[in-house]
Amino acid sequence: MIKLYCFGESGNSYKAALTLELSGLAWEPVKVDFFGGEARTPAFRQINAMGEVPVLVDTADDYTLTQSGAIQDYIVEQSGKLTASTAEGRREVLRWILWDNHKLSSQAGMTRFLMNFLPEEKRPAEVIGFMQGRLKAAYAVLNDALDGRDWLVGNHLTIADIACCGYLYYPEPFGFDRADWPHIDAWLTRISETPGWKAPYDLMPGSPADRG
Numbered sequence: 001m002i003k004l005y006c007f008g009e010s011g012n013s014y015k016a017a018l019t020l021e022l023s024g025l026a027w028e029p030v031k032v033d034f035f036g037g038e039a040r041t042p043a044f045r046q047i048n049a050m051g052e053v054p055v056l057v058d059t060a061d062d063y064t065l066t067q068s069g070a071i072q073d074y075i076v077e078q079s080g081k082l083t084a085s086t087a088e089g090r091r092e093v094l095r096w097i098l099w100d101n102h103k104l105s106s107q108a109g110m111t112r113f114l115m116n117f118l119p120e121e122k123r124p125a126e127v128i129g130f131m132q133g134r135l136k137a138a139y140a141v142l143n144d145a146l147d148g149r150d151w152l153v154g155n156h157l158t159i160a161d162i163a164c165c166g167y168l169y170y171p172e173p174f175g176f177d178r179a180d181w182p183h184i185d186a187w188l189t190r191i192s193e194t195p196g197w198k199a200p201y202d203l204m205p206g207s208p209a210d211r212g
Helices: 011-023 042-045 068-079 087-116 125-145 159-165 182-192
Strands: 002-006 027-031 055-058 062-068
Touching: 002 011, 002 159, 011 027, 011 068, 011 087, 011 159, 042 159, 062 068, 062 125, 068 159, 087 159, 125 182, 159 182
Parallel strands: 002 027
Antiparallel strands: 002 055, 055 062
């Protein structure tokens, strides 16, 4: 059995959870109370010294792995699904995962946090505006890449798609409007129509509503 330490608000956790869900592997989520400080506790640091989620624990092999891209790669290796069929394609998948981590998810995650999970009086307007500008450039790259094609790599859904869509299904505002990016919009619809797909708060425990 695979356990995924995660929480619903985490877009990086969602990438790993959705990959697991669509892979067909047996897994279960383990909620981490991030907003209650659990990820900073000594007990959690024994699981992941980085103090982050997601963390995958494969109990069958007593194997622990962190970082969403590495976890996605492990799931592909175990399931044989959601991967490209050639060496060139697999490198292209990796290229998109690295691009997402650097250009899209890291900035979307920070902007969403600043806009939604900080008290209103502590939200730095200039930083948010700067980050939204950088995100707009990333959306343009992604939208252009999807012009005339259904998927980022090859002719089927891969972990490249799951990595890059991770934050884009969240309902909290952070400056992304699907209507502004028609190719991204159509791609997100295709992903959500994949059998087994679930939205973040339906797939993992924890949501802003739980904190009132």
